[in-house]
Amino acid sequence: MATTITGALEDYLETIFLLIRDKKIARVKDISQARGVRSASVSPALARLQELGMIRYVHREYVDLTAEGEKAALKIFSRHQLLVYLFEDVFNLPPKSAEADACGMEHSLSNEGLDHLERFVEFTKNDPEGKRLVDGFRRYLAEKSANAPRSGERTITQLKPGQSARVVEITGHGMIRQRLLDLGIMPNTMVMVERKAVTGGEVLIKLHGSQISLRRKEADAVIVLEDRN
Incomplete structure (x- = not known):
């Protein structure tokens, strides 16, 4: 009999499954400790799971999974592992973040979404193209992380008119980087934003007493630390 259970009951079922797998037994106090709840909160969940035919439980005795409960728990656990x-x-x-995000997302997956996720995981693990895809994405993340502004830092584009800041880094490459350096915009120089185009275009800055107009891409390529003095 196909049975739909709530996300909270799925969590209890998965906990029971893991306790039996790791400790061979699942007791109410073990479940409450694993779930971080009081024992009194566990009993209603167990009663409902028993009504649904997922577990066998006699008050003050061990909890055991039925064949249907074990099948459902294994599916829940496998889905969780895929997301992790x-x-x-x-x-x-x-x-820790992967575990928390998996817990938050696992109950909202449709059967179709789960099926495609399983295929994607197979693809990334077993197909050379899938492995290259993952490696390429991880390199992309590393590059983005390396170029991301550190705490308290921002780009010239993010400064407001009248704000002054010290240049920390030039992240642009090629012609953009060369033009910025030719203009004298380099680490440790001070700049002040005088005006920004309403449409998000050019940014007018003051550098060494001179006004310089930067295109949006150029302003985005300059990481600065705001001068709060």
Whole structure:
């Protein structure tokens, strides 16, 4: 009998599955500790899971999974592991963040979405093209992270008219970088934004007493630290 259970009950079912797998038994106190809730909160969930035919439970005894419950729990656990892999191994998130995001997303996946996720994971693990895709994406993330402004830093574009800042880094390449250097915009120089185009175009700055007009791409390529003095 196909049964739909809530996300909260899925979490309980997965917890029971993991306790039985790792400790061979699942008791109410073990479940409450694993879920971080009081024992009194566990009993209603167990009663509902038993009504749905997912577990066998006698008050004050061990909790056991039925065949249907074990099948459902294994599916829930597998889905969770797929998401952890996606966030940690593909998106390169820290383990704690990957685990938290997987928990937040796993209950909202449709069967079709889960099926495609399984195929994607197979693709990234077993197909050379999939492995190259993941490697390329991780390199892209690393480059973006390396070029991202550090705490307290921003681009010239993000400064407001009247704000002054010290240039920290030029992230542009090629002709953009060369033009900025030719204009005298280099690390440790002070700049002040005088005017910004309303449409998001040119930015007029003052450098060494002279006015300089920068295109948006050029202003975006200059990382500065605002002068708060």
